[in-house]
Amino acid sequence: MFKKAAVLLVILVTVPMLWFSIYDYRQAGPIAQENLRGLALSLTTAIENLAANDPSFKTLHAFHPVDVAYFALIDRRGVYRFHSNKDLIGIASDPESAGRTQLLARSETRVLLGTGERAYQFTSPVTVQGEPLALVLTLHTYQADAVIRRARLNATIVFGLVLAGWLLCAVLIRYARREESHKQELARREALAKLGEMGALLAHEIRNPLAGIKGFAQVIAAKPQEARNGPFAQSIVTEAVRLEALVNDLLTYASNEPSASGEFQLCDLLDHVLSLLEPEASAQGVEITRECTGGVSARANRDRVEQALLNLGRNALQAMPDGGMLRFTAEGQGRETVITVEDNGHGIADEHRPHVFEPFFTTKSRGTGLGLALCKKIVEGNGGSITLHSREGEGTRVILSLPAATHK
CATH class of the missing domain: 3.30.450.20 (PAS domain)
Known part of the structure; x- marks a missing residue:
């Protein structure tokens, strides 16, 4: 430019x-x-x-x-x-x-x-x-003929200035190209660093459940008829599901395919999301509520939006291990529909807030750092925007804006 x-x-x-x-x-x-x-x-x-x-x-x-x-x-x-x-x-x-x-x-x-x-x-x-x-x-x-000599001198000066201007422009363009090349090189190195971080994260996240799967499988293989092998088998299933979820998140984040958009009712989507979160919320003593104006609908990929809301809901539940309140609201605002996910958990520290949407950034011991990054990619891929407001010790509020459905 x-x-x-x-x-x-x-x-x-x-x-x-x-x-x-x-x-x-x-x-x-x-x-x-x-x-x-x-x-x-x-x-x-x-x-x-x-x-x-x-x-x-x-x-x-x-x-x-x-x-x-x-x-x-x-x-x-x-x-x-x-x-x-x-x-x-x-x-x-x-x-x-x-x-x-x-x-x-x-x-x-x-x-x-x-x-x-x-x-x-x-x-x-x-x-x-x-x-x-x-x-x-x-x-x-x-x-x-002094007028001719003066005109010739003026023309010489103008041509000299034009030549100097073009030379300066060439120098500036060359400098801009070098600066752009430098930025691209920095971006490439940063991407390689991110790739290295991702590799280390994957090695850590995959090694632990694989070690559990291997250990439990060895116990079952040694004594297949023992009664205690039932819980071991369940642990294998849990760790396998965890690995599957990690791989799915990685594939979803890495995917560059455009989302298939369609119109859907937000109230129905919120009811479905709440039904999926309810068992875990009840176990933690978290009360989930939802407020949705009738007839509010959006135009986006319903499955991807559901995935983003589930990620936000599970993040909120993890922030309230001792119970709390989790509220989903949806309303229409002109050409947009706004979904708000709000909790009263432990919140996010000031120094961490600028990085919450960066991939692989996490403060959790067993987290991948892809949850909020994936939510951002889903929302922006559907033509919307996402913002986060949080204060440590008071809770977090995430606001998603999506294109409203067009009614004829």
Whole structure:
């Protein structure tokens, strides 16, 4: 995201800057030409007035504007009637066309002087004492071309800034890629660490029930007819069920398959969950209640939601070994249905609350740390959210929000 935003920002800044610099540079030439043309027209008028007032052209010899390289008056025969260089007066401007009648028309061009300077030459017909003459006016272009030089400098600066901007963007993108690669490497190492923790947890959780199963099975195998082998067989079944539950939790948490959603009544689901929890709750002296507004329904995977509620209920029962109150409530809130599971058990310590939804985090001696993590994955996989509020010594409240059923 950062890379796309950086590239987009550079493009948005670069395009207007380049367009402006190119436009300014392309306009500089016509502007300089227009300035020279305006100056030439002004000087032409001045020279024509001076020549008309002084047929001897003496005042023209004293006329030396700084922008004028030279100027001359040529008659129809092509002979210089006046030239800034007095030595050329009376000489044909073009020996090959001497004596021919020249067509006098206004024109402008760039010429190369003998000094190597490129100058602006403006030719215009003038009338002096009733005689038509051609005024050839050659101007220095340094001042007028300053606008071109300034535009060229501005374009160079802009292109330099654009290049620097793109280089900076490339550096930032390279840095972002390295940072992203670094984060991915950290995530991979963290995943490997989690995998190691999971392996250690599985080794511990599986070794203990397997040892019990092995021991009880050996006793039964040695004396299959003894009466005490009945409880041993029951212990084997209990430990096998425990292993099966662990494997099922792991498979469910590792599964990435999308849940099959459907509409169902929450009151019916809560009644079913309470019936499953009731035997264990009665044995511990825990009273279970439920509050459900009639007609409240949700759209989710019913079996997965049931699994999440059972996990939350069993966690609550484990937090109340000496009895207590466990309450389930369900209500509709607009486009959501909210289920609350609340107990008055021993609660969760402050330092543990930020980690309760992390997989394999547990404070129980025989826990896998997958219960709440699995609940979170189930709820979020069905388009909902889950939050937990707890205070040590006062109890815990877990709130599940699920999409409400759509009624036509």
